[in-house]
Amino acid sequence: MRARKPTRGETGTGVPAPSPEVPETPDVPEGTRAVLDGNEINRALTRIAHEVLERTKGGEHVTLLGIPSRGVPLAERLARRIERVEDLSVPHGSLDITMYRDDLHLAPARALGRTAIPAGGLDDRVVVLVDDVLFSGRTVRAALDALGDLGRPRAVQLAVLVDRGHRELPIRADYVGKNLPTSLRESVTVLLSETDGQDAVLLGPSKPRSGAVATTADTKEGDA
Amino acid sequence: MRHLLSTGDLSRDEATLILDTAAELAQVGDRSVKKLPTLRGRTVVNLFYEDSTRTRTSFELAAKRLSADVINFSAKGSSVSKGESLKDTALTLQAMGADAVVIRHSASGAAHRLAHWVDGSVLNAGDGTHEHPTQALLDAYTMRDRLGRLDGLRVAVVGDILHSRVARSNVLLLTTLGAHVTLVAPPTLLPVSVHTWPCEVSYDLDEVLPKSDVVMMLRVQAERMRDSFFPSVREYSRNYGLDGERLGRMPSDAIVMHPGPMVRGMEISAEVADSPRCTVTEQVANGVSLRMAVLYLLLGGS
Amino acid sequence: MPENTGPYLIRGARPLGGDPVDLLFVDGRIAAIGPDLEAPEGALVMDATGLVALPGLVDLHTHLREPGREDAETVASGSRSAAMGGYTSVHAMANTDPVADTAGVVEQVWRLGREAGYCDVRPVGAVTVGLAGQQLSEIGAMADSAAQVRVFSDDGICVSDALLMRRALEYVKAFDGVIAQHAQEPRLTEGAQMNEGCVSDRLGLPGWPAVAEEAIIARDCLLAQHVGSRLHVCHVSTKGSVDIIRWAKARGCDVTAEVTPHHLLLTDELVEGYDPIYKVNPPLRTAEDVQALREGLADGTIDIVATDHAPHPAEAKETEWSNAAMGMVGLETALAVVQRTMVDTGLLTWAEVADRMSTAPARIGRVSGHGRELAAGEPANVVLYDPAAPVGVDGAAMASKSDNTPFRGMTLPGRVRATFLRGAPTVLEGKIN
Numbered sequence: 001m002r003a004r005k006p007t008r009g010e011t012g013t014g015v016p017a018p019s020p021e022v023p024e025t026p027d028v029p030e031g032t033r034a035v036l037d038g039n040e041i042n043r044a045l046t047r048i049a050h051e052v053l054e055r056t057k058g059g060e061h062v063t064l065l066g067i068p069s070r071g072v073p074l075a076e077r078l079a080r081r082i083e084r085v086e087d088l089s090v091p092h093g094s095l096d097i098t099m100y101r102d103d104l105h106l107a108p109a110r111a112l113g114r115t116a117i118p119a120g121g122l123d124d125r126v127v128v129l130v131d132d133v134l135f136s137g138r139t140v141r142a143a144l145d146a147l148g149d150l151g152r153p154r155a156v157q158l159a160v161l162v163d164r165g166h167r168e169l170p171i172r173a174d175y176v177g178k179n180l181p182t183s184l185r186e187s188v189t190v191l192l193s194e195t196d197g198q199d200a201v202l203l204g205p206s207k208p209r210s211g212a213v214a215t216t217a218d219t220k221e222g223d224a
Numbered sequence: 225m226r227h228l229l230s231t232g233d234l235s236r237d238e239a240t241l242i243l244d245t246a247a248e249l250a251q252v253g254d255r256s257v258k259k260l261p262t263l264r265g266r267t268v269v270n271l272f273y274e275d276s277t278r279t280r281t282s283f284e285l286a287a288k289r290l291s292a293d294v295i296n297f298s299a300k301g302s303s304v305s306k307g308e309s310l311k312d313t314a315l316t317l318q319a320m321g322a323d324a325v326v327i328r329h330s331a332s333g334a335a336h337r338l339a340h341w342v343d344g345s346v347l348n349a350g351d352g353t354h355e356h357p358t359q360a361l362l363d364a365y366t367m368r369d370r371l372g373r374l375d376g377l378r379v380a381v382v383g384d385i386l387h388s389r390v391a392r393s394n395v396l397l398l399t400t401l402g403a404h405v406t407l408v409a410p411p412t413l414l415p416v417s418v419h420t421w422p423c424e425v426s427y428d429l430d431e432v433l434p435k436s437d438v439v440m441m442l443r444v445q446a447e448r449m450r451d452s453f454f455p456s457v458r459e460y461s462r463n464y465g466l467d468g469e470r471l472g473r474m475p476s477d478a479i480v481m482h483p484g485p486m487v488r489g490m491e492i493s494a495e496v497a498d499s500p501r502c503t504v505t506e507q508v509a510n511g512v513s514l515r516m517a518v519l520y521l522l523l524g525g526s
Numbered sequence: 527m528p529e530n531t532g533p534y535l536i537r538g539a540r541p542l543g544g545d546p547v548d549l550l551f552v553d554g555r556i557a558a559i560g561p562d563l564e565a566p567e568g569a570l571v572m573d574a575t576g577l578v579a580l581p582g583l584v585d586l587h588t589h590l591r592e593p594g595r596e597d598a599e600t601v602a603s604g605s606r607s608a609a610m611g612g613y614t615s616v617h618a619m620a621n622t623d624p625v626a627d628t629a630g631v632v633e634q635v636w637r638l639g640r641e642a643g644y645c646d647v648r649p650v651g652a653v654t655v656g657l658a659g660q661q662l663s664e665i666g667a668m669a670d671s672a673a674q675v676r677v678f679s680d681d682g683i684c685v686s687d688a689l690l691m692r693r694a695l696e697y698v699k700a701f702d703g704v705i706a707q708h709a710q711e712p713r714l715t716e717g718a719q720m721n722e723g724c725v726s727d728r729l730g731l732p733g734w735p736a737v738a739e740e741a742i743i744a745r746d747c748l749l750a751q752h753v754g755s756r757l758h759v760c761h762v763s764t765k766g767s768v769d770i771i772r773w774a775k776a777r778g779c780d781v782t783a784e785v786t787p788h789h790l791l792l793t794d795e796l797v798e799g800y801d802p803i804y805k806v807n808p809p810l811r812t813a814e815d816v817q818a819l820r821e822g823l824a825d826g827t828i829d830i831v832a833t834d835h836a837p838h839p840a841e842a843k844e845t846e847w848s849n850a851a852m853g854m855v856g857l858e859t860a861l862a863v864v865q866r867t868m869v870d871t872g873l874l875t876w877a878e879v880a881d882r883m884s885t886a887p888a889r890i891g892r893v894s895g896h897g898r899e900l901a902a903g904e905p906a907n908v909v910l911y912d913p914a915a916p917v918g919v920d921g922a923a924m925a926s927k928s929d930n931t932p933f934r935g936m937t938l939p940g941r942v943r944a945t946f947l948r949g950a951p952t953v954l955e956g957k958i959n
Binding site: 096099100104105106107108109110111112113114115145148149150151 | 241244245248249251255256257259260261262290520521522523524525526
């Protein structure tokens, strides 16, 4: 019954403990390089906020749902930006997809993330799913299944900070912070000050995980 | 962990993980679709040698909410009543591909024995007078939900401790989770070695009540009276029953729990049973989420 | 039936663990014992260097199950098992089906033992008809039968009625018999499953308090002394029982007592996994009890080791604890367990082992021709035991029909190499002959 808790170690980067303040330049561990720093992440999110408003014609019906763990603070940041631009309160919450994963049998049972659906529910809303990295597409597939059990949105859209390619399902993002061509031998790690003490997107060599079958679907950090 | 046989096997982290998972899964009961696909294609067998509609239904609902296939295999109307041994029944279930067996049995240790004979997970749903781990877990969940913590909580367990699997599981689990347990019963209904258990013991309910955040009343079967464990129902009730007056002497935010089924007029008065401070129906509701959590953690992974 | 009763010359064995000598068996008797004996013509010579020679062991408490439960054991298979353990005589307990409560049944068991020929089977007669605890069985008829019964017991069930017990104790005086009591107060042990204590409380198994055994032993000692009878106490299992017997002997009560090998080694902690292989009556007790039993056996408070060999078919043990049968096989591991618990610990010498496992039980059971000295002219009932041959216990490899040994998987320090019954080898090279 030992479940894995999503910890920083699981990102496979071995980043040393971050300092409490957000440093100007990312704290990059050996063998990895920063492809986005804090300012670039901020600019990408601001752009996505504008695009959401544009695509949803003012964002009146928008509900943002972050996918744990790092999609949740990203959804919060997007909500704040939209509020600042349009003076509009955007309902936002989180949607844990663990129970809908198609690879549960490949690893020990995982601890669950939070699901918090904003008051008012999802019926007839334009739900924007928010995650850090889009990779195989399996997480988004699971999120779509989860949404179906929670209500009937008018439309579902997808916002990601990084799209690293290598899709295994017919899924694409509506809003992308940065397209990042990668090889399967690389891993993409998103660090956010809320969860990791600093903002950065790191590219490094992928590490095989103990006990995990060698499949891209297992790597949450690149799995949106 | 492959099985859930005793709460004594759970570390504090493991027990907390079960409670946290149950807290997340509790939301499922409020959704329009009260079902998760997690255990699709898995088979859970409810092997009940004792009648217990409430526990069996709770496990069945929990498994179905996780999309598992559920087979109810009860002693009545099956080959068990024709004298098939537990081992042969286990091998039959094994051959049918059961991923988990939930077993309720009148013999202490039946779940342990079963775990020797099947490859799947075994969940102890009550074995004789030994343990009832999911009951203790849902009790702990209910306490945490109502009172916000377990660490340092003062819990009195009152009644037939000697024959209670609920008491055994609760003493082990609550101690692991940092609560302080006091067992309250007439000396005849306490195990002889109770002084070696990690808890306090008292024969005086009135002395314990004002110092308790939780009072858990256990069912006392009237047939114990015939075996001279106590002289009469009236005397038992007078000394160890919880009535409105005694409820009034408890701290104002203290709660009353009961694993059910209650014997009103014996260990608990109707007034207390129907009081908003009595968590019996919450315990039942929490039981489903808690059992979902256990099934998920045992069967959800590799 | 073992054959080949020609002369045997045993070279270099250590009688009672002493200096090596040769032993010569001719015509069923020990013809000579001493250094460098000359082999007579046609004698078979056996090298016994390093082996301890003891008088053939005598078990006062064996369940052979026949008649009635031949699926668990027969007189033939049980006596082969006994020979493998170094025994030349066993007492077959009365709780068969039909119960050995008539001259007919005890004679049948006695005859089956003679036909098998691996050891002398001495039937035990039931104290009460059908072990029902109501009415004395025909004790005199069994005593006078061909089986010459001297030990009477309702073993498995306690003769709990104090008056009936008094009468039985008195009655057997007429032919120098003894009542072997299974001391278990029935009301205190209703539904009992294991020793009452920390482990039973934790496991939720109904407890079997020590007092249920001790109260009966105390009562019976007082009764036996009052009527001037012999009393034998079966399978003593608690520290309190040892204390009571010590006290009774000190005040002159003619009481003897036995302890089983399993009670000398195993404790109730083994019940933790609910494996009924450890379910036995009386139950396994605590480490403190085990220590007291060893001390009692060492100082003579407990007179003998008896196996309470209790074979059961696999299905009686492969079940939930409360549904399982009580009992363990023990004939083939007894001597090695006694070595481990009593000899290797310095509590008993080999000479004392011979007393506790041969001489004293033969005396209590009034078994002639067994438990004798290893001396010229005595019947050649001898076991040759290798105390330096560790062996892993495997129930399936035993001569018993059942394999419910609680020692399975354990390594015991020695093994029986040969057993001779009146000069004929029943076991040679550790195998049934």
